[in-house]
Amino acid sequence: MYKVYISLIILFSMSTTQAKETNRLTVDRVVTNSIELAFPNDKxxxxxxxxxxxFNYIVMSNEEGERWAVMTLNNTSSGSRVLEHHHLMALFADGNRSTxxxxxxxxxxxxxxxxTVSFGENKFPILSIFTETAS
Incomplete structure (x- = not known):
């Protein structure tokens, strides 16, 4: 009976560790130059x-499909500004775009x-992230 309890504890701890591993973000890639992609943008x-x-960004993901990015941005204005989610956009490998x-x-x-920002869950990886400036 004692062996059964020990076996169950070991099995439970292994499954807990594996669940934590799927949540862990891994770096997909670091991007320092703009990438030219030609997905249609009819809308x-x-x-x-x-x-x-x-300036640059690092895209990260996990096995559950969470998509995150660490981005370095500069406020080009001499005045204070607030960066909001709708100022950024990601292009995914299926051609869809999302803030x-x-x-x-x-x-x-x-x-x-x-x-560091989250782009939610997506089946496809982030290919690029971009902003739109007036200049």
Whole structure:
């Protein structure tokens, strides 16, 4: 009977560890240059115009399909600005575009910050992330 309890404890701890492993984010890739992709955009889906320049980003995911990114952005304006989810957009491997989940981050004039945002769950990986500036 004692062996059965020990076996159950070991089995339970192994399944718990495996469940945690599928939640763990892994780095898919680091992007420092813009990538030119030619997916059609018939509905002209773009992020909202902003004063934010995207320098680079790291895309991450897990086995459950969560998509995250660490991005370094610069407020090109001399005044304070608020970066919101609709200022950014990801292009996925199936050609769909999506903004990240809702967030707000304040930037001082000319400030550069790195932030981590979630793009929710998606079957397809993120190929690129972009902003839309007026200039």
């Amino acid at each position: 002209n889906i773009k992020p909202k115009l902003s004063d934010f320049e995207l 990240p989940l809702e967030f707000k981050v304040s930037f001082r004039g000319k400030e550069t910050q790195s932030i």
